[in-house]
Amino acid sequence: MTAPLITLTVRGEPAGQGNLKGTAGGKLRHANGRDLHDWRGRVRGAALDLLGAHEYAALGKSGVCALCSVPKTQHAELLGAVRLEAVVTVARPKTARSNWPITRSSSDWDHYGRAIGDALTGVTYLDDSQVVDGRCITTYPYVHELALGEPGAVIRLWAVT
Template sequence: MNGPALILTVHGTPGPQGSKTRNAAGALYESSAKVKPWREAVKQVAVDALTHDDAWKPLDEPVHLEVVFTLRRPKSHYGTGRNAGVLKGSAPVFPTGKPDLDKLLRSTQDALKDAGVLLDDSVVTATTATKTYVYTGRDALSHPGAVIRVRRLNNPSKESES
């Protein structure tokens, strides 16, 4: 696998895209109010990064997308009173609740397509995705957001030899 074609660090609360809800008039809208701001944040960071690369064209080849989503711990993970701010021993190491990882990926991939990183999200043929809490692991941020790596799976030097 080649080195990353693009590395992005996005700040903001990751928003899942998936379930839709109908309003009284019958129009569909996203169930999560966080999806639109998240997609805009990802798109803006990607567009900003691509403005420095005049030769960039949306990737239309097999891509490996690696994303580490950093989520804020719920207040219930911390003690109260004199233990306020101290993580409880019973607090889980990994976020197993909502948002669903596949729905976070869906919103992120769509934003990368909208920004011109990917020609279509169908070019993503491999993914590595992780949900983590702030400060708890590789690529975990100090606040909610994500570190995104986009890698080309084709090896240009091998393709030119054949």
């Protein structure tokens, strides 16, 4: 396999996206809203820093970025199909008997993947619908070859040709 075009290392407790709770007013919200917002911000910030990029800034209805004059439809690093692989390292509970997080104490792998995919929208790619090949691996520190020694994630992206 070829080397990834983008490799991000994000440190901090990962948060999954997917568990919704109803409010008294009938609206749905993420059960872990604050943690999810913080995690997506760290992922997005790591991508912006690595790429030396900025968020799209609307300039009225012109469809171009107010900061760089790039059209919104071109305002991302990868414009075609994308392969995304994320190795998400979660803290190992003292009671864990397995090498893999297979209890309800951690989020499901697809919840982590959705949070990462949404966080990178508009920075590494225009929309997470461009991810045609996605893989998310959850692990404890040092178990997987790309696992970190602390909670966080290693995210790798390739252009699909």
